[in-house]
Amino acid sequence: MPPPRFQALLLVALVAILTLALNGPPSTADLPTYESVAEAVKNPHLPDVGSLPAVPNPFGPAAHKPPNPAAQPNSTVASAYGKLAWLTDFKWRNPFSSSITLDENTALLPPLRERPPIYTYYNARKKQAKEVAEAENRLVLAWRRAWWAQGFRPVVLSRKEAEHHPHYQLFQRMELDSKVEVDMMRWLAWANMRGGILANSLALPMAEYENPMLAFLRRQEYPQLSRVEGLDSGIFFGDQAAVEGALKKLVNCPLLKNMTANKDKIAATAAKDGGAVVNLLAPADIAKDTNANGIAYYSTAVITSSYKTVADTLTNTTQAEGLDLLSSLVNSHLHLTFQELHPEGLAIAQPLPEHTTSLIEPSIDIARNLTQCPASPMPKSCPPNRPKCVPCSTKNSPKLQLFPEFVNTTKFFTVGTVPHPYTINSLHYTRNNLDVSFLRNNAKRDLWLNTLTQKSIGTGHSESYRLLQFKELVAANPAHSLWLTAERTSKDDLDWIFGFELPTAASKTREPTSPSEKSELIVFPRPAFPEPVKGIEVPDSIWTEKEKGRLNKARDAIKSKDRFTQGIVDAVEQWNLADTEAWKFARAYSARRRVERKKWEEEEGKYAGSEKKASGKGRWTDRFVL
Numbered sequence: 001m002p003p004p005r006f007q008a009l010l011l012v013a014l015v016a017i018l019t020l021a022l023n024g025p026p027s028t029a030d031l032p033t034y035e036s037v038a039e040a041v042k043n044p045h046l047p048d049v050g051s052l053p054a055v056p057n058p059f060g061p062a063a064h065k066p067p068n069p070a071a072q073p074n075s076t077v078a079s080a081y082g083k084l085a086w087l088t089d090f091k092w093r094n095p096f097s098s099s100i101t102l103d104e105n106t107a108l109l110p111p112l113r114e115r116p117p118i119y120t121y122y123n124a125r126k127k128q129a130k131e132v133a134e135a136e137n138r139l140v141l142a143w144r145r146a147w148w149a150q151g152f153r154p155v156v157l158s159r160k161e162a163e164h165h166p167h168y169q170l171f172q173r174m175e176l177d178s179k180v181e182v183d184m185m186r187w188l189a190w191a192n193m194r195g196g197i198l199a200n201s202l203a204l205p206m207a208e209y210e211n212p213m214l215a216f217l218r219r220q221e222y223p224q225l226s227r228v229e230g231l232d233s234g235i236f237f238g239d240q241a242a243v244e245g246a247l248k249k250l251v252n253c254p255l256l257k258n259m260t261a262n263k264d265k266i267a268a269t270a271a272k273d274g275g276a277v278v279n280l281l282a283p284a285d286i287a288k289d290t291n292a293n294g295i296a297y298y299s300t301a302v303i304t305s306s307y308k309t310v311a312d313t314l315t316n317t318t319q320a321e322g323l324d325l326l327s328s329l330v331n332s333h334l335h336l337t338f339q340e341l342h343p344e345g346l347a348i349a350q351p352l353p354e355h356t357t358s359l360i361e362p363s364i365d366i367a368r369n370l371t372q373c374p375a376s377p378m379p380k381s382c383p384p385n386r387p388k389c390v391p392c393s394t395k396n397s398p399k400l401q402l403f404p405e406f407v408n409t410t411k412f413f414t415v416g417t418v419p420h421p422y423t424i425n426s427l428h429y430t431r432n433n434l435d436v437s438f439l440r441n442n443a444k445r446d447l448w449l450n451t452l453t454q455k456s457i458g459t460g461h462s463e464s465y466r467l468l469q470f471k472e473l474v475a476a477n478p479a480h481s482l483w484l485t486a487e488r489t490s491k492d493d494l495d496w497i498f499g500f501e502l503p504t505a506a507s508k509t510r511e512p513t514s515p516s517e518k519s520e521l522i523v524f525p526r527p528a529f530p531e532p533v534k535g536i537e538v539p540d541s542i543w544t545e546k547e548k549g550r551l552n553k554a555r556d557a558i559k560s561k562d563r564f565t566q567g568i569v570d571a572v573e574q575w576n577l578a579d580t581e582a583w584k585f586a587r588a589y590s591a592r593r594r595v596e597r598k599k600w601e602e603e604e605g606k607y608a609g610s611e612k613k614a615s616g617k618g619r620w621t622d623r624f625v626l
């Protein structure tokens with residue numbers, strides 16, 4: 001038994017530890033930009049949040065583990081149209097999957113591309129209104145979606161990761177100014193993930209997929225710790241050795257040797273270009289890359305100077321609204337970038353257009369939303385990295401056209417629908433039921449694929465060749481086309497494919513309007529239905545109704561468990577080997593893309609910026625439903 005003196009001391013220590021543990025780490029302004037906009041604009045003298053020594057919060061999210069090169073699982077998912085299975089293999093460039101998979105129902109897909117991780121740092125404040133927290137999460141979600149669409153694996157770090165770094169205690173004891181501390185924690189968290197790319201959550205990719213900066217970042221070779229000229233602390237990259245090397249120098253930084261004497265000098269580094277860590281290090285320690293226009297960084301300075309409507313709303317009483325306006329602004333710039341990258345607009349491939357109006361309805365819905373001008377608080381504004389953009393307006397909004405075949409140019413973005421051969425035969429020959437003798441006597445083989453590629457590939461090529469070209473198109477990266485199948489693609493999937501939220505609301509008049517009198521947001525009218533393919537008689541509504549019935553019948557037949565119907569579907573598939581393969585490939589490809597994302601979302605569910613955390617997800621879109 002220790003002497004009573006020590007017992008008392010132990011008790012005091014225990015109470016102190018418990019208090020800290022239960023209250024968690026101190027609040028930290030870790031997304032300085034949102035806060036400081038409000039500060040800069042409205043409340044220039046807001047006091048800094050005081051700094052207490054922090055201890056790990058046992059109730060917070062667990063820390064991310066450093067990355068492990070992910071295995072590429074072969075997989076299956078259940079589907080209404082039977083089991084959907086795929087194998088992943090470098091030998092995927094094979095017209096017929098079954099020659100490798102030895103199974104009619106397993107598609108052979110190209111290997112998943114490796115997604116290099118990109119990190120951002122976000123540590124939610126303890127005392128924060130729910131709406132503000134959700135709005136911040138929606139911004140982080142926008143960041144994750146945009147980088148995901150560009151082929152990265154976006155990871156949101158928090159203080160948890162910093163706590164796992166060996167230097168954590170050291171910096172912890174320094175009693176740093178809160179802004180300096182946040183920056184240090186950001187670097188520690190990043191170093192704990194073994195380096196890579198560290199981005200501010202308001203730094204988003206806004207460029208073509210092949211943009212040199214983005215391509216460079218995807219290569220994952222950054223031996224030298226660097227940042228980018230003009231992007232402040234928007235983005236850093238460096239491998240583990242480079243980042244750890246910088247932290248070692250930081251520990252030995254002369255200013256940090258005498259905290260009391262240098263207090264003001266240290267605090268001042270946070271406001272300088274690049275942030276505290278950069279300015280505590282020597283300029284030679286971090287290289288400056290000049291060649292980068294692919295990343296848009298909405299820094300405090302940029303928001304206050306270029307996006308006044310948003311800055312004005314970021315007051316402490318309307319902060320949630322301000323953050324949502326910022327989300328809309330960022331989203332509109334991402335959407336605008338997509339539109340500018342496809343100067344000819346949207347194309348819908350509609351082979352055999354006579355009786356396929358209902359079949360391509362989902363494509364038209366998506367394409368109309370993609371050509372609509374994005375909702376924005378400042379529709380005439382340009383992204384920070386492309387001040388000379390051409391904003392979208394009702395007069396120059398992108399074109400939307402139907403073509404009876406695939407038009408092979410990347411100036412269009414093409415949306416296509418890949419039908420099952422049973423469906424296309426039933427629609428094209430306007431027959432409610434197909435049978436074997438009809439197929440033999442009347443039906444052309446591989447009608448859909450041959451028609452789709454008749455111009456872009458020309459005559460004299462085999463079905464196998466067309467099939468391979470089609471597979472290349474579906475799996476192309478960068479993708480300039482989207483192929484829908486009977487497998488429904490949900491809106492969530494689309495948002496992650498394109499990297500921005502597709503508009504779900506439109507102005508009710510032919511002019512841009514605001515959803516409500518108070519709202520700063522401006523929504524645009526929905527583009528009209530595209531003109532039908534030239535030379536095609538527009539079917540009466542009676543016909544489209546019949547067509548819909550036929551489409552549903554065909555879907556039922558493909559799903560049917562009835563042996564007789566299954567026999568017919570099999571016969572149709574045998575008669576149309578290439579069309580069947582195209583359908584299987586396209587739907588396996590999109591199912592795998594969806595599984596990859598869902599799995600990632602599940603893993604990230606507990607961290608900031610997940611779809612779950614931004615739970616008002618529907619809500620901010622609801623807010624501009626008219």
Ligand SMILES: *[C@@H]1O[C@H](CO)[C@@H](O)[C@H](O)[C@H]1NC(C)=O
Pocket residue numbers: 071072073074087088
């Ligand atoms: C996927 O299947 C192929 C062929 O069966 C096999 O070689 C490969 O190892 C499998 N990959 C995984 C991750 O299971």
Ligand SMILES: *[C@@H]1O[C@H](CO)[C@@H](O)[C@H](O)[C@H]1NC(C)=O
Pocket residue numbers: 258260261
């Ligand atoms: C820190 O600086 C102050 C003022 O210059 C000085 O009095 C003090 O001795 C210094 N402390 C150390 C540990 O160098």
Ligand SMILES: *[C@@H]1O[C@H](CO)[C@@H](O)[C@H](O)[C@H]1NC(C)=O
Pocket residue numbers: 043316317
């Ligand atoms: C907003 O800031 C002002 C001035 O600093 C302060 O008086 C007010 O209480 C703040 N309001 C809220 C809701 O925090």
Ligand SMILES: *[C@@H]1O[C@H](CO)[C@@H](O)[C@H](O)[C@H]1NC(C)=O
Pocket residue numbers: 406408453456457469470473
């Ligand atoms: C598109 O054009 C490229 C280059 O000319 C060609 O290699 C490819 O086969 C074409 N693809 C299709 C589907 O027409």
Ligand SMILES: *[C@@H]1O[C@H](CO)[C@@H](O)[C@H](O)[C@H]1NC(C)=O
Pocket residue numbers: 365366369491494502503504505506526
């Ligand atoms: C397209 O926008 C309309 C409303 O304008 C909406 O009902 C529909 O869900 C949107 N579709 C997609 C795929 O975003």
